């Protein structure tokens with residue numbers, strides 16, 4: 001076992017109000033909110049295990065998806081995480097929330113600041129109409145800015161990611177100017193991973209021609225992206241598995257009935273995946289043993305990068321991918337044939 005391993009525990013604690021076209025979690029809305037006591041009941045066994053000598057991981061981060069602010073109990077949960085030295089309270093992804101009145105937002109955000117949270121992270125997908133369309137939630141552009149400004153007003157920091165796609169690429173510099181004027185930052189440009197719903201939104205992915213609409217700093221930030229043809233040239237001789245058999249990060253998702261699952265071993269499934277056990281009736285060690293054995297078997301069953309490249313590389317595709325995304329794209333084609 002590696003000594004600096006992380007466990008990322010995804011709590012299916014609250015359905016997300018958005019349905020963003022790139023969502024790597026592919027969140028289901030078919031579950032009920034997880035009350036605070038249940039949240040603690042899920043986290044505690046893993047937190048205790050992380051402190052034991054010889055534990056299969058040494059660092060624990062708890063993640064409620066991007067929609068933590070949908071949970072009325074989240075300030076209490078953030079306080080619990082801070083007090084128990086579990087990551088996930090200091091900087092919180094803040095999208096996917098439902099509507100609240102100004103009065104409710106003010107008291108909610110104040111409680112979150114008092115719990116210790118310092119940073120809220122927001123994502124933009126375009127100007128108002130395009131953003132709302134991409135997020136699948138009318139009014140989301142306006143509500144993100146409203147919450148961000150309230151958060152700043154009570155002393156919190158805000159971070160912005162701008163996801164670049166076919167329908168917003170000409171608006172990126174305007175969006176950056178808006179952020180600079182209102183928040184003193186131009187945000188970070190990004191494209192999404194080929195995983196979860198992101199695997200179904202390839203038609204929105206930018207190509208090399210689109211890059212020309214961005215300023216020099218944004219082009220530099222996206223310089224790691226390549227077309228499939230370029231990736232084929234780089235990876236054709238890489239005779240190694242696409243995924244580490246012993247990754248530094250263990251991903252486990254848990255719902256309110258304690259059911260633990262193994263996400264991201266099927267490209268499109270997001271937080272769903274093979275069952276790893278139930279944390280209310282089994283020890284966390286047993287769940288992680290099942291995770292380990294399933295994960296290793298899966299990682300060893302994947303073709304090598306060179307094989308994926310030769311069989312599935314589409315040299316006519318001009319869209320841009322990170323290395324991880326293009327490998328996931330090829331794996332998705334391989335999965336269909338299994």
Ligand code: SF4
Pocket residue numbers: 016017018019020022023024025026027065066067095096
């Ligand atoms: S990307 Fe975040 S906000 Fe959007 S649907 Fe997924 S979890 Fe919700």
